Amino acid sequence: EAGVAQSPRYKIIEKRQSVAFWCNPISGHATLYWYQQILGQGPKLLIQFQNNGVVDDSQLPKDRFSAERLKGVDSTLKIQPAKLEDSAVYLCASSLAGGPADTQYFGPGTRLTVL
Amino acid sequence: RKEVEQDPGPFNVPEGATVAFNCTYSNSASQSFFWYRQDCRKEPKLLMSVYSSGNEDGRFTAQLNRASQYISLLIRDSKLSDSATYLCVVNSPSGTYKYIFGTGTRLKVLA
Numbered sequence: 001e002a003g004v005a006q007s008p009r010y011k012i013i014e015k016r017q018s019v020a021f022w023c024n025p026i027s028g029h030a031t032l033y034w035y036q037q038i039l040g041q042g043p044k045l046l047i048q049f050q051n052n053g054v055v056d057d058s059q060l061p062k063d064r065f066s067a068e069r070l071k072g073v074d075s076t077l078k079i080q081p082a083k084l085e086d087s088a089v090y091l092c093a094s095s096l097a098g099g100p101a102d103t104q105y106f107g108p109g110t111r112l113t114v115l
Numbered sequence: 116r117k118e119v120e121q122d123p124g125p126f127n128v129p130e131g132a133t134v135a136f137n138c139t140y141s142n143s144a145s146q147s148f149f150w151y152r153q154d155c156r157k158e159p160k161l162l163m164s165v166y167s168s169g170n171e172d173g174r175f176t177a178q179l180n181r182a183s184q185y186i187s188l189l190i191r192d193s194k195l196s197d198s199a200t201y202l203c204v205v206n207s208p209s210g211t212y213k214y215i216f217g218t219g220t221r222l223k224v225l226a
Binding site for chain 1: 119123146147157158159160161164202206211212213214215216217218219
């Protein structure tokens with residue numbers, strides 16, 4: 001079974017530029033999550049989708065971050081404009097149904113450096 | 116107070132040692148609990164779920180204490196390959212129910 005795919009794996013941009021990340025979850029998984037992991041910290045949930053609807057985006061900085069999952073499958077996360085503090089690993093995860101006991105499967109992440 | 120707290124470590128232990136980590140959570144309405152393992156520059160992977168009755172998987176034992184609001188992970192007979200960061204994860208009502216990660220506890224098993 002193929003895992004969660006993410007691209008690109010690495011991205012270096014200058015502040016105020018824009019960047020987009022892509023995620024393809026495990027086939028059949030209804031729930032998709034985007035996390036931000038800053039060095040030395042645990043992952044922090046940015047947004048959770050159930051199919052193509054948003055379940056939780058309370059921690060998404062909506063003035064600069066946006067995410068979509070138009071067909072309920074793959075998803076993109078965009079940052080515009082980027083700030084230095086956005087330097088982090090952006091992890092995408094998926095789970096079968098989004099229930100509280102579901103296992104989350106993570107992709108390899110995109111390591112973003114903002115200069 | 117953080118919603119999920121862990122000692123960041125590092126815990127440096129010799130091969131064969133037994134080591135235990137604790138994790139406390141603040142919301143008594145939390146529903147489910149997990150330990151994830153994260154190797155350096157890799158993604159987190161589920162190590163084990165934590166059940167009320169406690170559960171064991173080989174050398175790993177996880178326990179939940181709802182009264183004191185903590186979970187624990189015990190690793191027996193540590194191997195070099197156990198060196199990693201162990202993330203405590205709690206599914207907690209914070210708005211909606213969401214997975215909240217601790218900062219992780221770093222373990223180094225020394226030869």
